[in-house]
Amino acid sequence: MPAVAESIDATAEVQGCLSKMAIMPGKKGEAARYTLRVGDERLALNACLGRPLALAWTGAIACTHCGRATKKSFAQGHCYPCFKALAQCDTCIMKPETCHFFEGTCREPEWAERHCFQPHIVYLSNASGLKVGITRGTQVPTRWLDQGAVQALPVFTVDTRQQSGFVEMLFKEEVSDRTNWRAMLKGDTFEMDLPAERDRLLSRLDGGLANLRERFGADSIRLLDEPPVTLDYPVLEYPTKVVSHNLDKNPEIAGTLLGLKGQYLILDSGVINLRKYTGYEVRVAA
Numbered sequence: 563m564p565a566v567a568e569s570i571d572a573t574a575e576v577q578g579c580l581s582k583m584a585i586m587p588g589k590k591g592e593a594a595r596y597t598l599r600v601g602d603e604r605l606a607l608n609a610c611l612g613r614p615l616a617l618a619w620t621g622a623i624a625c626t627h628c629g630r631a632t633k634k635s636f637a638q639g640h641c642y643p644c645f646k647a648l649a650q651c652d653t654c655i656m657k658p659e660t661c662h663f664f665e666g667t668c669r670e671p672e673w674a675e676r677h678c679f680q681p682h683i684v685y686l687s688n689a690s691g692l693k694v695g696i697t698r699g700t701q702v703p704t705r706w707l708d709q710g711a712v713q714a715l716p717v718f719t720v721d722t723r724q725q726s727g728f729v730e731m732l733f734k735e736e737v738s739d740r741t742n743w744r745a746m747l748k749g750d751t752f753e754m755d756l757p758a759e760r761d762r763l764l765s766r767l768d769g770g771l772a773n774l775r776e777r778f779g780a781d782s783i784r785l786l787d788e789p790p791v792t793l794d795y796p797v798l799e800y801p802t803k804v805v806s807h808n809l810d811k812n813p814e815i816a817g818t819l820l821g822l823k824g825q826y827l828i829l830d831s832g833v834i835n836l837r838k839y840t841g842y843e844v845r846v847a848a
């Protein structure tokens with residue numbers, strides 16, 4: 563297949579299985595840069611803004627891990643056997659405080675060594691209001707861009723995913739861990755003073771943090787002193803009413819591309835969360 567031209571005059575057509583979009587932070591004052599990943603093809607999406615875009619699902623889904631065909635996608639692009647076998651599909655990934663590695667029941671201890679027993683960040687972010695989240699240290703700022711956060715502030719670094727889960731649980735007594743994706747897509751956000759929010763939360767959660775440090779070691783949960791990060795997205799126009807496309811119900815979608823935020827395409831005909839369709843074989847014309 564020929565390389566995809568980045569010329570804004572040419573219509574590009576690509577076909578293959580969807581991966582989540584690659585999002586790079588923009589240079590100072592610039593919007594994030596989005597790359598659509600379809601099989602081995604790459605399409606620079608910022609250049610497609612304001613232009614027609616059509617996306618059609620062929621009906622095929624390939625497991626992102628093993629490549630085998632699957633009728634249904636489990637945990638964002640896995641076949642059922644992988645969904646049941648992989649550590650990354652286990653419930654403890656979503657709820658790290660339930661890590662069962664030390665009970666000897668981890669599905670893939672070697673994978674866990676590389677992914678869970680690595681430094682994790684506990685952060686505050688603002689995609690649709692204040693929220694707490696965790697991510698592996700290497701996933702910053704990708705994680706924030708994937709969520710459509712407009713502001714983020716790393717608060718703690720900890721040694722393992724499980725520890726970050728316990729800190730997040732503590733923060734959840736005071737603050738949500740969810741993004742309201744409709745508000746995020748409408749651009750219903752207001753600027754927050756994240757360092758002030760952090761300081762307010764730290765004083766309220768002082769006792770709980772002391773308990774966790776007692777349990778995991780005095781040096782286990784380290785406060786960071788990093789500046790807040792601001793993130794911008796390429797959006798020409800925010801929808802006033804958010805309508806979602808669903809490829810399972812309607813495999814062909816088309817519209818004018820009005821924006822890119824989080825893992826969503828914002829079209830004048832509705833929005834679509836591409837991450838949800840990881841592994842779906844699609845044809846995209848833009």
Ligand SMILES: [Zn+2]
Pocket residue numbers: 625626627628629630640641642643644645
């Ligand atoms: Zn598989």
